[in-house]
Amino acid sequence: MKAKPKATRKRTSQKRAKAFTGVHALLLFPSGEDHKATLDLMRRFSAAPRYAYNRLLEGWSREALKRENGPLCPFFGLNTRYADDAVMKAQALLDSARERGEDPRKVVFGGRRLFETLRRRHLSGKPLKELKREWKEKRQGLLYSRGDKTKGGNLNLRLLVKEGALWLRINLGDGGYAHALIQTKHPNLSTLLQRVYASLPYNVELSLKEGKVYATFTWEEEPAPLVATKENGVLALDVNSDPYHLALALVSPDGNLRRHLTLSLEEVDRAPNKGAKELVLWKIAHEVVSLAEEHGVAVATERLKHLPKGRRGDGSGRAFRRKQHRFAYASLLRKVHSLAGKKGVQVVEVNPQDTSTIGMLKYAPQLSLSKDVAAAYVIGRRALGFAERFPRGYERLLRDQSFRDHAQGFYASRVQELRAKRSAESNRYLRRRLSQELERAKRHLSLLSSLQGSPGSRREVTDGRNSPGVNPWRVHKVASLTGAHRGQKPEPALSCTWAHEDVPPRCRGRRGAKPRRFLQFQARLGSTGRPSLSESHRAAFLMVHIPSWGWGWRRAWRKASQSSGGSKGGWPSL
Numbered sequence: 001m002k003a004k005p006k007a008t009r010k011r012t013s014q015k016r017a018k019a020f021t022g023v024h025a026l027l028l029f030p031s032g033e034d035h036k037a038t039l040d041l042m043r044r045f046s047a048a049p050r051y052a053y054n055r056l057l058e059g060w061s062r063e064a065l066k067r068e069n070g071p072l073c074p075f076f077g078l079n080t081r082y083a084d085d086a087v088m089k090a091q092a093l094l095d096s097a098r099e100r101g102e103d104p105r106k107v108v109f110g111g112r113r114l115f116e117t118l119r120r121r122h123l124s125g126k127p128l129k130e131l132k133r134e135w136k137e138k139r140q141g142l143l144y145s146r147g148d149k150t151k152g153g154n155l156n157l158r159l160l161v162k163e164g165a166l167w168l169r170i171n172l173g174d175g176g177y178a179h180a181l182i183q184t185k186h187p188n189l190s191t192l193l194q195r196v197y198a199s200l201p202y203n204v205e206l207s208l209k210e211g212k213v214y215a216t217f218t219w220e221e222e223p224a225p226l227v228a229t230k231e232n233g234v235l236a237l238d239v240n241s242d243p244y245h246l247a248l249a250l251v252s253p254d255g256n257l258r259r260h261l262t263l264s265l266e267e268v269d270r271a272p273n274k275g276a277k278e279l280v281l282w283k284i285a286h287e288v289v290s291l292a293e294e295h296g297v298a299v300a301t302e303r304l305k306h307l308p309k310g311r312r313g314d315g316s317g318r319a320f321r322r323k324q325h326r327f328a329y330a331s332l333l334r335k336v337h338s339l340a341g342k343k344g345v346q347v348v349e350v351n352p353q354d355t356s357t358i359g360m361l362k363y364a365p366q367l368s369l370s371k372d373v374a375a376a377y378v379i380g381r382r383a384l385g386f387a388e389r390f391p392r393g394y395e396r397l398l399r400d401q402s403f404r405d406h407a408q409g410f411y412a413s414r415v416q417e418l419r420a421k422r423s424a425e426s427n428r429y430l431r432r433r434l435s436q437e438l439e440r441a442k443r444h445l446s447l448l449s450s451l452q453g454s455p456g457s458r459r460e461v462t463d464g465r466n467s468p469g470v471n472p473w474r475v476h477k478v479a480s481l482t483g484a485h486r487g488q489k490p491e492p493a494l495s496c497t498w499a500h501e502d503v504p505p506r507c508r509g510r511r512g513a514k515p516r517r518f519l520q521f522q523a524r525l526g527s528t529g530r531p532s533l534s535e536s537h538r539a540a541f542l543m544v545h546i547p548s549w550g551w552g553w554r555r556a557w558r559k560a561s562q563s564s565g566g567s568k569g570g571w572p573s574l
Contacts, residue, residue, distance in 0.1 A: 141208025147201030
C-alpha cells in the first residue's frame, strides 16, 4: 500500500489566503430627498467603472484616471476616493476576464444573460417590463467604497450609532451627506459593531433590487492558526448523487486507510426550501470539520475549478435530471472550506480527474470498499502527494489482443445497433437521446482504437500533456465495465441478486438514507458474433465489474458461487 510520494515543488511562501466575512442589510431612508440623491449617486458611480474599463483597454493608467483633474471626477461628479474605487472595480473585472481566457472587449456590464434575453425580443407586457427593470438596476444600481484604517473605518460610507440605532452616512461627492437607517438581523451584526467602535476598516457596497437599496458590509478576517495539517494525514471527502451521500476516508501520512464512513445527504433533498437546505448543508460541513479537528488532520477535496458541470453520476432521463438539479456539491465544498479556515484546519485541493475510476478499479477490489469511499481514498492519497501506479494485471490485460478485440467488437456492434434504431425512430426526442448514446459509443470506440502498444502514464494525462487515448485507467474502464453491462443482453455466465437485508450494515447509509430495494449484478461474459474471452479474462471481468456496484467483490463472488454451483471453498469455478 505504500508508495513513494511524487516530487513536489517547494513553495517559498506559506502565506494563506485571507477570508472575508460580512453583513447584508436593508437601507431605510427617512427623507425622500436623501433617497433620491443616493439613487443619483449610484447611477453616476455605475457609469464610472464602464468608462474606466474602456480607458484601461486603451492603455490608461490607474493613477491618471483617479486623480482630481482626471476624466472620472469632473465627468461623473465623484471625489477622488470614489473614482479610485471605480477604477479598482474595472481593473478587477478586466483581470478576471483575462484569467478566464475570454475576450475583454466582449464583457457585458449588467450580465450577459439579461442582455441576450433582451436582444431576443420575444417578451412583451409585464415580463418584458420586469426584465427591463432588472437590467436597469444591474446597470445603474452600484456604489462601492473601500475601508481605510487610517480614516477610522470608511470615509465615504461611514457607519454611525445614534440614539441606539445604526445609521449609514453617505457622502454624495459634492460636500453633502445622505443618511439611511440600517435594518438587519444578521448574526455578524455584533462583530460589525465591534469594528465600528474600534475604528477598524470595513468595505461597503450598495446595490439596487426591486426599487430597494441594500448594503453589504465586508471585512477581512485574519485566518486562525493552523491546528490540523496534512502532516498528520487528511480527511478526504467525495459527494455522490446515487445514492445521495458523502463518502469520507481518513488517510494516514503514509498513504494507508485508517477509517472510512458515509454521511447521508437525503435530508438535503427533503428540505422544504432553499433556506432549510442551506442549514442542513452547514450542519454537514460542521460534522466534517469537527471530525478533521478530532483527528488533527487536514481536509482534502476536489478542486472546485475543475469540477465537471452536470456530469456527476451516470444515467439519463427525468430521474437523472432531478438528481442533477438537487446536487449541491460545490455549495457543500465551499462551506467546508470556509468553516475549515475559521477553525484552523488546513484545506488541500486536488485535481478530480480519474479519482472515481482509480478507486473503482484499484482500491475497491483490494480493500472491499464501495466505489465512492475508494474515490475519496484516492483523493486523500493524491492530496498527500502519492501517485497511483497502474496494476500489472490490468496492464497485461490491456496488452492482450483478444481482450481488445472483444471490447472493440462490442462497441462496433453497438454503434451499428444505435444507428439502426435512430433511423427507425420517428420521435425526435427519443432520436436525440439515441444520438447522444451513439456519440458516447463512438468516443469509447475511438478510445479503444487509440490504445497501441503499452498503456501510457496516468501522471502525464492528469498534467494535460497527453492525448486522451493513452490513459490506461479510462481505457480499462471502458473495455471492462461499460462494455460488460450495456447493449444487448447475452446469456449471463454468472448472476447474483442482493436483497437489502443482505447488504452489510456499513453499506446501508446513515441518517435516514433511502437504500436501493434490490441490487442486481450480472456478469455478461461472452457473446455470439464476437471474439470469446478466456477463463482468466472472465475472472478479470468479475474482479473489475463487481466493485463498480460498491459492495465489494468478495461478497459478490460468494453469492455468485452459490447461484452457479461453484467450488467447495465458496469461489466460483469459471
